[in-house]
Amino acid sequence: MAGEVLEAEAEVLTLDYTAGRRDIIAAVGTSDMHALSALTLDRLHQRDVITRVRTHLVTEYLLQGDSWRLDILTDAEIRSIPVARAPRARAARSVSDTLAQILFEELYHDGRASTGHIAERAGVSTQTVADAISTLRHSGRLILRTDVARVYTGWPVSAWYFLQVPASAIHLLTQRLGEMHEVRLAAAISSEYNLAMAVWLRDLPDVNRFETLLEKAIGGAAVVRDRAVVIRPGTHLGRSLDNSGFATKIPPGPHRFDSM
Incomplete structure (x- = not known):
């Protein structure tokens, strides 16, 4: 077929x-x-x-x-949803291809994957993972959505x-x-x-x-x-x-x- x-x-x-x-x-x-x-x-x-x-x-x-x-949430419910955090001032401005690949793979499989789990696989700190996610989301390369x-x-x-x-x-x-x-x-x-x-x-x-x-x-x-x-x-x-x-x-x- x-x-x-x-x-x-x-x-x-x-x-x-x-x-x-x-x-x-x-x-x-x-x-x-x-x-x-x-x-x-x-x-x-x-x-x-x-x-x-x-x-x-x-x-x-x-x-x-x-x-x-x-369009089923009230205005108050919408306002209660946390906005995505902007990258920290001290965060790296770019994300390595290796880390980006791991992030995409892990979040593709589970959008709720913890920074600790991803950090363990990538061999970096949880702060580095959090910074990378913020940087990729801010740049538009990473979009998290619910269907x-x-x-x-x-x-x-x-x-x-x-x-x-x-x-x-x-x-x-x-x-x-x-x-x-x-x-x-x-x-x-x-x-x-x-x-x-x-x-x-x-x-x-x-x-x-x-x-x-x-x-x-x-x-x-x-x-x-x-x-x-x-x-x-x-x-x-x-x-x-x-x-x-x-x-x-x-x-x-x-x-x-x-x-x-």
Whole structure:
């Protein structure tokens, strides 16, 4: 099965089985173009179960899932959440590749991993680990997030949209898309389209209703060229999912920290 072949590739971060012109949509993270071509042009083309590959290169993320909220907390509850600590004044301004790799691997497996556990593996002090985490988070290289199975969210339907937008309008749309609660991901891409979006919806009829809302929100500046409804999730951020979206297996970790 093509999905099983893709799920076995370490570079495949997210995989959805979809209805429409595409049977599968996979989000892939690689360290460089050489690694991407090795995956898409070499390894995948050698598998008989994969008959066609279409690649859309992400040039910029406009919105990502780490900023999406269920909107169930009160303002007081939100204010009570501690903010990420800024790096100490005496903290090293850079993190070695070796320590960064260990941090990504450990936190990828368990976002609650203690600094003591990581320090023991890395052979450094707990303060060095804490400083490294703060530095990586402050720089944006490390993002900690919590995801939830869609069955518990009230947004059980997921869909992908591929749009053509005037190049000059893409960044102007970012704020408007951010105000649309359905949008989980928006990315500028280089292909026959220039904008891709992943959205969560209340029910199946909302697939079409969302397009109407989109047209009103952005004033007809965008044209939806294609859409694909997710009929089953396969993998999300490296975690294998069952039919209900529950994580069933956690792989060892990303093959390289710079692919995350």
